[in-house]
Amino acid sequence: MNRREAIAAVGWVLGGTLVSAELLVSCTSKPARVNDLFDEAQVIFLDEVGETILPATSTPGAKAANVGAFMAVMVQDCYKKEDQQVFLDGLKKLDEASEKKFNKGFLKLDTGQRTTLLRELDEEQKAYMASKQPEEPSHYFRMMKELTMLGFFSSEVGATQALRYIETPGKYDGCMDYKKGDRAWAT
The missing domain is CATH 1.20.5 (Single alpha-helices involved in coiled-coils or other helix-helix interfaces)
Known part of the structure; x- marks a missing residue:
């Protein structure tokens, strides 16, 4: 050699x-940790749940507002320990419901299957919330839905592209005309 x-x-x-x-x-x-409760895979999962709740149409959807990361921060920083656990368990329950109904995880479902599943979970949470006691925690899907809406409509994308937005609107006009089909005001 x-x-x-x-x-x-x-x-x-x-x-x-x-x-x-x-x-x-x-x-x-x-997977890398986003915070003490969530990792990147869970945030991606939450982005997809949010995008199914508020999909992109002529305006951006929930994923464009990065609602998954928003939910991770809100659950860690603002929820009680019991509610945090309900939310985290809900991620597993949502994926299990997907496996049970479609024999595959939520992330592998097509848009129609995701919508069908989340509509069923929405009906389930409505029934649960109607009969729950005040001391009982909220349903996990209700938490996800509320955080999706809050995260999207308080984001720059939601406030400026989905809602009407004027940075400095001027005087208050409580009797402004509203035409059918107009977007709501963010300011």
């Missing part, structure tokens, strides 16, 4: 070791 062959062999061995180590690390690593 000459010197060139020896260097090439050592290069292959070292290169293989580096590639194998990189593969091992990438295959065993967990």
